[in-house]
Amino acid sequence: MDVLRTTEDRFARLPGFDHVPRYAQVPDGTGGELRMAYVEAGPADGSVVLLLHGEPTWSYLYRHVMRVLVGAGMRAIAVDLVGFGRSDKPAQVTDHSYARHVEWVRALAFDVLDLRDVTLVGQDWGGLIGLRLVAENPDRFARVVAANTGLPTGDQSMPEVWWQFRRSVERAESLDIGRMVLGGCAQPMVDDVRAAYDAPFPDEAYKAGPRAMPTLVPTTPDDPATEANRAAWKVLSTWEKPFLVAFSDSDPITGPMASILRQVVPGAKNVDHPVIEGAGHFLQEDAGERLGEAIAAFVTQR
Numbered sequence: 001m002d003v004l005r006t007t008e009d010r011f012a013r014l015p016g017f018d019h020v021p022r023y024a025q026v027p028d029g030t031g032g033e034l035r036m037a038y039v040e041a042g043p044a045d046g047s048v049v050l051l052l053h054g055e056p057t058w059s060y061l062y063r064h065v066m067r068v069l070v071g072a073g074m075r076a077i078a079v080d081l082v083g084f085g086r087s088d089k090p091a092q093v094t095d096h097s098y099a100r101h102v103e104w105v106r107a108l109a110f111d112v113l114d115l116r117d118v119t120l121v122g123q124d125w126g127g128l129i130g131l132r133l134v135a136e137n138p139d140r141f142a143r144v145v146a147a148n149t150g151l152p153t154g155d156q157s158m159p160e161v162w163w164q165f166r167r168s169v170e171r172a173e174s175l176d177i178g179r180m181v182l183g184g185c186a187q188p189m190v191d192d193v194r195a196a197y198d199a200p201f202p203d204e205a206y207k208a209g210p211r212a213m214p215t216l217v218p219t220t221p222d223d224p225a226t227e228a229n230r231a232a233w234k235v236l237s238t239w240e241k242p243f244l245v246a247f248s249d250s251d252p253i254t255g256p257m258a259s260i261l262r263q264v265v266p267g268a269k270n271v272d273h274p275v276i277e278g279a280g281h282f283l284q285e286d287a288g289e290r291l292g293e294a295i296a297a298f299v300t301q302r
Helices: 059-071 098-112 125-138 158-173 177-183 192-196 208-216 224-237 257-264 284-299
Strands: 022-029 034-039 048-050 075-079 118-123 139-147 244-247
Touching: 022 098, 034 059, 034 098, 048 059, 048 125, 048 192, 059 075, 059 284, 075 098, 098 125, 098 224, 118 125, 125 139, 125 224, 139 158, 139 284, 177 192, 244 257, 244 284
Parallel strands: 048 075, 048 118, 118 139, 139 244
Antiparallel strands: 022 034, 034 075
8 A cells, every 4th residue: 555644844834723743553454554643632531522524624623623622621632534634645546445444543543542431523424434433332432423424325315416526526637625625614714724724635646535535425225335334323223322413504415414313313312402503514614612512511411
């Protein structure tokens, strides 16, 4: 596996994100290793909140959320998925698979960091990966926050707006990552923030991860990930631990999943699920502090 690594100078000036990166090695699935990056803040004995981003962002997306969680005394850990942020970037689209991404995050969270009693916060692919981790390692998790995400099996069709996004990624000669993030926001974005989303990707060679992820979403019943996701739904349909559905009011891609999660997961019953107003797909960017407040209230409620 050919692997690229973004140099540190690309991350020299990140507005509002001065966390010192931490690194760990995980098996790459082919006999080698990959370096994964993450940032951590808050007291070591605080409630653990694992923050997983999606396509095409990185842990920078959670900077406002982390500030609120740390202020509430929690230990916030935001991971960069393989292929994103400061994590290593396998150079070929075919190096990426749904199963590999689940295993890479599992290895970091459990084998390396040995996280327990975890609150998962998953948005976009962070939920596709995180909900699998919850279902396959239920003893590690205390509660779940699903934010603009889902767990597709390919048994139902994806919305046309998602297919438009996938086709645009597949056909693009060059991917404008900052523009992709901006397109998923409901609020304006200043130039230096947009540049922070471009920072992990010096050129097109580094973008195999963002190119791969839309093709890995199960869209047919015989997708390689379908059976594992169906099995995860079976576990989630019996999940009694607290489950918060914190979606925005302006995400046409994942919006319909909110009611399904609330209805299917027992732990979502009798929970006050917030709707984050004035926010798009990337609600952490549009309304990170409000999302952080909702997460903190959920974690601390008795």
